[in-house]
Amino acid sequence: MPDFMVMITANEAADARLAPAAMKGLVEGHSAYERSLRAASAFLDGERLRPSSEGRRVSAQDVETGPFGDTALVAYYLVTAANLDAAVALAQGCPMAPGTTLDVRPVMKGTLKSDKANQQGRIFAFAVLGNATTEQAWVDVMDRIDASTRDSIQVERSLGGVRLHAPGRGRTVTPTAVFDGPFLESKEVIGGLFFMRWATIEEAVEWARASEFARHGSVEIRELWRS
Numbered sequence: 001m002p003d004f005m006v007m008i009t010a011n012e013a014a015d016a017r018l019a020p021a022a023m024k025g026l027v028e029g030h031s032a033y034e035r036s037l038r039a040a041s042a043f044l045d046g047e048r049l050r051p052s053s054e055g056r057r058v059s060a061q062d063v064e065t066g067p068f069g070d071t072a073l074v075a076y077y078l079v080t081a082a083n084l085d086a087a088v089a090l091a092q093g094c095p096m097a098p099g100t101t102l103d104v105r106p107v108m109k110g111t112l113k114s115d116k117a118n119q120q121g122r123i124f125a126f127a128v129l130g131n132a133t134t135e136q137a138w139v140d141v142m143d144r145i146d147a148s149t150r151d152s153i154q155v156e157r158s159l160g161g162v163r164l165h166a167p168g169r170g171r172t173v174t175p176t177a178v179f180d181g182p183f184l185e186s187k188e189v190i191g192g193l194f195f196m197r198w199a200t201i202e203e204a205v206e207w208a209r210a211s212e213f214a215r216h217g218s219v220e221i222r223e224l225w226r227s
Contacts, residue, residue, distance in 0.1 A: 002081070002107070004078075007105070008074050008076060008101075009071050012071075012074065014098070041080075043079060048225040052072035055221055057129075058213075059217070079091075084171065088178060101174050111160050121199065127221075130145070131187065131188045141216060159197060
């Protein structure tokens with residue numbers, strides 16, 4: 001069966017204002033949701049990311065310190081499902097605070113190491129971002145990044161990664177509705193995620209600055225929030 005990534009985007013400031021009981025319910029809800037995915041043999045991977053204020057966004061022009069906007073990627077699940085409709089149905093069971101959205105996107109290629117959270121050292125997620133005025137132009141950017149970086153990630157540091165299909169191939173899920181794949185609206189859109197082991201975020205930034213990822217688009221670097 002095909003794989004799908006469910007990317008959870010939230011307003012971190014609003015989430016921080018949730019009452020303790022509401023936050024406790026959200027955390028417990030995610031634990032129950034993961035158990036339900038596992039019981040259905042649909043769970044492949046899932047991680048929570050540390051706050052975007054601790055992250056960095058690296059491009060050919062600059063290194064920015066987060067946060068990078070009103071909303072941020074806060075977590076993801078990688079699931080397997082028969083088709084997009086089935087993946088969306090799975091996503092609708094995910095707990096969502098007010099203002100949360102889920103981007104359900106089919107995986108084009110790649111694998112993630114499900115035991116990466118158990119690895120020693122600090123693990124960083126790298127979100128590959130592209131900016132274009134049309135979806136086809138965005139796909140062209142992702143193709144260039146893919147072709148130029150295929151063999152650039154150091155094997156000893158790599159913990160896997162996936163490239164995602166274009167936004168138009170996916171759907172957006174909110175607490176009240178489901179929408180067809182979003183228009184790009186000239187904003188940076190995630191084209192894939194990969195994971196690497198580094199001692200510090202500064203080392204991760206230096207590696208990203210010298211990479212082809214930054215030359216063609218940008219990379220948002222966020223550490224996994226591990227228990």
